[in-house]
Amino acid sequence: MDSGKVKFFLGEVLRNFTRNAGMQATAIGSVAMTIVLLGAFLFVHQMLAGVGKDLLNQIEISVYFKSDVSTKQEDALRAALAHDPRIASTQFVPKKQGLSELSAEEHGKIDTSSLLTENPLPDKLRVWVQDPQRVPTIAAELQTQPGVDKVLFPQDVVSRLLQLGDVMHRVGIGVIALFLVVAGIIISNTIRLTVFARRREISIMQLVGATNMYIRAPFICEGLLDGVLGSLIAVLLLVVARYALWPKIALALPWIAFNAAPINGLLLIAQLVAAGGAIGIVASWISVGRHLRT
Amino acid sequence: MISLRNVSLVYQNGVRALDNVTLEIGKGDFVFLVGHSGTGKSSLLRLLYREQLPSNGEITVDSIRVDRLRRSRVPALRRHLGVVFQDFKLLSDKTVWENVAFAMQVTGAHTKDVMRQVPRALDLVGLAHKSRMYPGELSGGEQQRTAIARALVNYPKILLCDEPTGNLDPSNTTEIMELLLRINLKGTTVLVATHNQAVVDRMRRRVVRLEDGKVVTDEERGYYYLGLGQGQILSG
Numbered sequence: 001m002d003s004g005k006v007k008f009f010l011g012e013v014l015r016n017f018t019r020n021a022g023m024q025a026t027a028i029g030s031v032a033m034t035i036v037l038l039g040a041f042l043f044v045h046q047m048l049a050g051v052g053k054d055l056l057n058q059i060e061i062s063v064y065f066k067s068d069v070s071t072k073q074e075d076a077l078r079a080a081l082a083h084d085p086r087i088a089s090t091q092f093v094p095k096k097q098g099l100s101e102l103s104a105e106e107h108g109k110i111d112t113s114s115l116l117t118e119n120p121l122p123d124k125l126r127v128w129v130q131d132p133q134r135v136p137t138i139a140a141e142l143q144t145q146p147g148v149d150k151v152l153f154p155q156d157v158v159s160r161l162l163q164l165g166d167v168m169h170r171v172g173i174g175v176i177a178l179f180l181v182v183a184g185i186i187i188s189n190t191i192r193l194t195v196f197a198r199r200r201e202i203s204i205m206q207l208v209g210a211t212n213m214y215i216r217a218p219f220i221c222e223g224l225l226d227g228v229l230g231s232l233i234a235v236l237l238l239v240v241a242r243y244a245l246w247p248k249i250a251l252a253l254p255w256i257a258f259n260a261a262p263i264n265g266l267l268l269i270a271q272l273v274a275a276g277g278a279i280g281i282v283a284s285w286i287s288v289g290r291h292l293r294t
Numbered sequence: 295m296i297s298l299r300n301v302s303l304v305y306q307n308g309v310r311a312l313d314n315v316t317l318e319i320g321k322g323d324f325v326f327l328v329g330h331s332g333t334g335k336s337s338l339l340r341l342l343y344r345e346q347l348p349s350n351g352e353i354t355v356d357s358i359r360v361d362r363l364r365r366s367r368v369p370a371l372r373r374h375l376g377v378v379f380q381d382f383k384l385l386s387d388k389t390v391w392e393n394v395a396f397a398m399q400v401t402g403a404h405t406k407d408v409m410r411q412v413p414r415a416l417d418l419v420g421l422a423h424k425s426r427m428y429p430g431e432l433s434g435g436e437q438q439r440t441a442i443a444r445a446l447v448n449y450p451k452i453l454l455c456d457e458p459t460g461n462l463d464p465s466n467t468t469e470i471m472e473l474l475l476r477i478n479l480k481g482t483t484v485l486v487a488t489h490n491q492a493v494v495d496r497m498r499r500r501v502v503r504l505e506d507g508k509v510v511t512d513e514e515r516g517y518y519y520l521g522l523g524q525g526q527i528l529s530g
Contacts, residue, residue, distance in 0.1 A: 002404055002405050004404075004408070005404070005405060200383070200385070204397075205400045206369075207343070207377055207383070208373070208396075208401060209370065209372035209373035209375075209448075210401055212369075214400055
């Protein structure tokens with residue numbers, strides 16, 4: 001590689017970047033604010049999604065066996081479920097244990113042994129599934145198994161949570177797209193101004209036979225720099241917020257399980273910086289392209 | 295070297311800038327393109343470096359069919375051409391040396407070629423001693439010489455000049471024309487669009503006269519005004 005070429009190129013990028021320092025600062029600041037909002041949104045979104053998922057994962061299907069079920073039938077079903085990839089885990093509760101659990105739940109308020117001469121509870125199998133969305137289907141399948149009397153699961157909760165998750169997902173994508181477009185427009189406008197400021201230089205480059213790619217490159221780098229610097233500042237602000245404000249918020253809202261879902265901070269940071277850089281490239285590509293065509 | 299066949303150019307607003315122009319310019323020629331403002335001199339030059347596409351006709355520059363040239367091949371064409379303008383088109387925040395080197399650097403030239411060719415171009419135009427100065431510190435003539443050095447730094451076969459002395463006083467004008475002549479003697483084809491009568495009359499070169507987008511005269515050793523050249527030949 002020709003070091004003189006690299007030096008010339010980087011010199012041009014740096015020269016343009018510093019010559020329009022005020023404009024660049026505005027762009028970087030605006031991108032930073034947009035990315036902060038985006039980051040905060042993603043943070044909350046991830047957390048709520050985590051809480052929802054956590055709740056869904058706790059949902060169990062209760063399979064009640066008929067009173068005349070044979071041990072063989074019970075074992076067959078348990079064995080089948082153990083091999084089913086959709087099933088996370090199962091727990092068999094024989095009627096005896098069911099009774100003691102019940103009395104434990106009632107904290108001994110009811111003395112079951114004195115009240116009952118016979119255990120009225122059926123054998124029960126608790127089933128946790130891998131994907132909460134499949135709860136209704138799996139429950140329906142279980143209902144048809146031999147020896148099964150009733151299959152119960154919190155149907156309302158499951159459908160509400162699934163619906164909520166779906167809505168959140170869509171809203172999330174919409175909001176993210178909106179933020180990215182806003183950041184893109186800001187960068188694009190800044191680059192357009194710098195392109196305008198350098199139209200003379202561009203026309204000379206075209207005149208002496210520079211390729212469009214070569215003319216574009218410094219602007220692309222400029223956009224990339226705007227995007228990455230903006231998002232880095234945003235990440236910095238978000239990290240500060242995470243450690244300075246989060247504990248206070250958590251104290252103020254104790255009923256929300258803040259730590260239910262651990263948030264992958266590094267992944268989030270990488271995503272934000274990558275998003276910033278990508279917007280910068282796309283935005284500057286478009287705004288220079290417009291000028292080159294005329 | 296340059297050939298136009300039945301070239302017409304009609305702008306979108308309906309103005310007919312060039313009307314069925316046919317012109318041949320050979321290798322190593324020095325040609326003046328004269329005519330009043332708005333007769334299509336600049337338009338003709340713009341067609342040659344493909345700033346503009348003709349409405350009709352064939353244009354060949356250095357064996358390249360310019361009228362059919364794909365957009366992506368335009369940079370390659372322009373590297374074979376040097377173009378000089380009335381307003382110099384220099385970058386004010388770059389020194390003379392940087393302005394000239396810029397033409398090579400933005401076309402991806404190797405640094406060692408830049409280091410070799412830029413001083414040669416500056417020597418040719420006589421500005422080697424001012425290479426560290428900025429355009430604002432130079433006279434008009436020196437600025438135009440810088441622009442010529444930039445046009446020549448890639449060793450083009452053709453130099454196109456659009457009113458190169460339009461902004462210059464007579465002594466600077468003479469200086470620039472002598473430089474163009476010297477460049478022509480080295481083998482570069484030079485095409486100069488001008489309405490500077492004194493220059494044309496003194497140099498006695500081929501003169502192509504445009505009127506309302508048409509070539510009205512094409513004289514081998516012409517004068518600025520129509521007919522004077524022929525008269526000269528008759529009386530001489």
